[in-house]
Amino acid sequence: AQRVTQPEKLLSVFKGAPVELKCNYSYSGSPELFWYVQYSRQRLQLLLRHISRESIKGFTADLNKGETSFHLKKPFAQEEDSAMYYCALVGYNQGGKLIFGQGTELSVKP
Amino acid sequence: GAVVSQHPSRVICKSGTSVKIECRSLDFQATTMFWYRQFPKQSLMLMATSNEGSKATYEQGVEKDKFLINHASLTLSTLTVTSAHPEDSSFYICSARVNHGATYEQYFGPGTRLTVT
Numbered sequence: 286a287q288r289v290t291q292p293e294k295l296l297s298v299f300k301g302a303p304v305e306l307k308c309n310y311s312y313s314g315s316p317e318l319f320w321y322v323q324y325s326r327q328r329l330q331l332l333l334r335h336i337s338r339e340s341i342k343g344f345t346a347d348l349n350k351g352e353t354s355f356h357l358k359k360p361f362a363q364e365e366d367s368a369m370y371y372c373a374l375v376g377y378n379q380g381g382k383l384i385f386g387q388g389t390e391l392s393v394k395p
Numbered sequence: 396g397a398v399v400s401q402h403p404s405r406v407i408c409k410s411g412t413s414v415k416i417e418c419r420s421l422d423f424q425a426t427t428m429f430w431y432r433q434f435p436k437q438s439l440m441l442m443a444t445s446n447e448g449s450k451a452t453y454e455q456g457v458e459k460d461k462f463l464i465n466h467a468s469l470t471l472s473t474l475t476v477t478s479a480h481p482e483d484s485s486f487y488i489c490s491a492r493v494n495h496g497a498t499y500e501q502y503f504g505p506g507t508r509l510t511v512t
């Protein structure tokens with residue numbers, strides 16, 4: 286079964302500390318993985334996707350097929366990074382649906 | 396960039412009445428739209444996939460007669476919650492899919508807060 290797991294419901298760090306939001310997946314085939322972010326009272330928006338290999342707002346994520354992980358990292362957290370973060374994969378053999386993880390709330394304290 | 400709007404942003408209705416929520420792609424055409432439900436600080440639960448000109452595909456456990464979806468044009472999908480009850484109170488989010496060659500990207504609406512009293 287295709288599944289995305291984010292083990293941490295809440296991650297709290299201090300400003301300037303490194304951040305790693307964990308994401309593991311199960312998928313038969315080559316997955317396409319995403320991180321979405323939802324700031325308070327705003328819509329869900331794409332943060333980054335693994336195929337583009339970009340760094341957005343200082344965040345990076347590397348797809349590790351051996352560990353079936355797609356962890357999101359940032360070396361120095363900022364207060365404005367506080368938000369809900371969702372890892373997701375596209376189930377192309379399920380009509381292209383996005384399968385979301387449970388979400389991790391990141392709280393960056395001053 | 397691609398923008399998706401939803402209307403209304405908030406709605407309060409009485410138990411037993413029906414409510415219609417609109418989802419529009421403003422600057423692009425979307426053959427496929429998705430409807431989600433989100434509870435506070437929880438993940439998005441996919442309710443159904445809406446395809447222009449055809450019947451929606453509902454996820455397991457979602458009552459199609461209760462959550463009516465119509466995707467009559469390439470820029471508009473509607474979700475009607477029929478005979479709403481307090482347990483239908485939730486945040487409803489739509490998204491529209493855009494094809495980028497062999498891959499897709501989804502753009503999300505701002506959501507509609509439904510409160511059933």
